[in-house]
Amino acid sequence: MKSLKQVLREKQKQLNDLQREIEILQNAGQILGVRVASAGPNLNGRKISQPEMIRAVLSQHARPLHVDELRNRIKERFGTPLKKRDITSVIYRAMRRGALFRKEGVNTFGLIEWNGQRKLHSKARRAG
Numbered sequence: 001m002k003s004l005k006q007v008l009r010e011k012q013k014q015l016n017d018l019q020r021e022i023e024i025l026q027n028a029g030q031i032l033g034v035r036v037a038s039a040g041p042n043l044n045g046r047k048i049s050q051p052e053m054i055r056a057v058l059s060q061h062a063r064p065l066h067v068d069e070l071r072n073r074i075k076e077r078f079g080t081p082l083k084k085r086d087i088t089s090v091i092y093r094a095m096r097r098g099a100l101f102r103k104e105g106v107n108t109f110g111l112i113e114w115n116g117q118r119k120l121h122s123k124a125r126r127a128g
Contacts, residue, residue, distance in 0.1 A: 008113075012059060012113075015059070016059055016060055016062070019056070019060055020060070023077075048078065050082065050086070050087075050090045051090055051091075051094055051100060053074050053077075053078050053080065053082075054070060054074065054087060054090060054091065054100075054101070054109075055100055055101075055111065056077070057070055057073045057074055057077060058070070058101075058109070058110060058111050059111065060073075060077075061073070063110070064104035064105070064108050064109060064110035064114075065108065065109065065110075066105075066107055066108045067084050067087050067088055067091075067107045067108070067109070068084065068107075070087055070109070071083075071084055071087055074087075088107065091109050098112075099112070100112055102114075102115070
């Protein structure tokens with residue numbers, strides 16, 4: 001029987017794969033001149049929150065990101081320009097509640113669910 005952690009990890013990977021496929025198809029549609037409906041800042045028919053946008057970008061890249069890179073990726077993916085201070089404010093509020101994010105370095109943040117996997121990310125980057 002699979003543990004809850006293992007099932008969550010598998011589902012997150014499936015979600016990330018689907019998000020990448022959607023982006024690839026949208027890019028292909030743009031190249032071909034086909035009008036493709038954008039996922040926009042919506043999630044399952046509802047407006048997506050700033051913490052959800054930040055989490056989605058971190059999950060997609062599967063590594064800690066500097067706040068400047070987070071800002072750029074959020075604007076690319078969701079078309080929503082956020083200020084650097086707004087992103088850090090959202091992250092620190094969530095961290096105070098013990099939710100979603102953790103600090104990885106100066107203005108660099110990751111997901112709390114990666115706890116214990118940080119060393120694996122570092123080793124994988126060095127090996128690759």
